[in-house]
Amino acid sequence: KAGVTQTPRYLIKTRGQQVTLSCSPISGHRSVSWYQQTPGQGLQFLFEYFSETQRNKGNFPGRFSGRQFSNSRSEMNVSTLELGDSALYLCASSLGQLLHFQETQYFGPGTRLLVL
Amino acid sequence: QKEVEQDPGPLSVPEGAIVSLNCTYSNSAFQYFMWYRQYSRKGPELLMYTYSSGNKEDGRFTAQVDKSSKYISLFIRDSQPSDSATYLCAMSETGGSYIPTFGRGTSLIVHP
Numbered sequence: 739k740a741g742v743t744q745t746p747r748y749l750i751k752t753r754g755q756q757v758t759l760s761c762s763p764i765s766g767h768r769s770v771s772w773y774q775q776t777p778g779q780g781l782q783f784l785f786e787y788f789s790e791t792q793r794n795k796g797n798f799p800g801r802f803s804g805r806q807f808s809n810s811r812s813e814m815n816v817s818t819l820e821l822g823d824s825a826l827y828l829c830a831s832s833l834g835q836l837l838h839f840q841e842t843q844y845f846g847p848g849t850r851l852l853v854l
Numbered sequence: 855q856k857e858v859e860q861d862p863g864p865l866s867v868p869e870g871a872i873v874s875l876n877c878t879y880s881n882s883a884f885q886y887f888m889w890y891r892q893y894s895r896k897g898p899e900l901l902m903y904t905y906s907s908g909n910k911e912d913g914r915f916t917a918q919v920d921k922s923s924k925y926i927s928l929f930i931r932d933s934q935p936s937d938s939a940t941y942l943c944a945m946s947e948t949g950g951s952y953i954p955t956f957g958r959g960t961s962l963i964v965h966p
Contacts, residue, residue: 742897777958779958780860780942780956780957780958780959781898781942781944781956781958781959782956783953783954783955794952794953796953828897828898830897836952836953841952842900843900844899845896845897845898845899846897847895847896847897848897
């Protein structure tokens with residue numbers, strides 16, 4: 739069974755640009771969550787999508803947005819990039835919605851974004 | 855002060871040692887506690903989870919939760935070089951939605 743895949747793996751952008759990252763969950767998984775990982779702040783929850791609807795949202799500005807398609811694939815968009823957006827962006831999928839801790843999340847390898 | 859504190863390390867131990875990894879937290883509403891392992895250039899993978907206080911054992915790994923002290927631990931027995939990774943603790947509240955709060959991770963190096 740294929741794992742969670744994320745594209746692209748590496749990305750370099752300049753301040754002010756926008757970026758779109760893609761995530762394909764494990765087949766059959768309907769929930770996709772996005773996280774930002776930085777050395778200073780660690781791993782921080784961005785948002786979760788389930789059945790094409792955003793279900794949970796972390797404490798990030800509106801520049802960070804996402805969507806989920808009918809095949810559960812998800813994209814995350816960051817507009818007006820700032821230097822502080824440089825990070826590893828991780829996507830995780832799970833079978834069901836994150837209402838219970840028993841929902842094991844499977845993480846992809848991440849997209850490393852560098853903003854210059 | 856962050857809600858979840860974790861010493862970033864690195865923690866360097868010889869092969870075969872018992873490793874103790876710890877996190878403290880401030881939010882008394884946290885009920886679910888998890889440990890993830892993250893190898894270099896990979897995403898985190900769930901190692902163990904526990905609910906409320908108590909111990910849970912899985913092979914060489916033991917997770918402990920002390921809610922009265924707001925302190926959780928992960929013990930690794932007979933550590934191996936393949937255990938070298940970053941270990942992240944995570945925790946969440948209950949009540950209808952699940953938004954995990956992660957520690958920053960502890961880098962563990964097990965040398966032969």
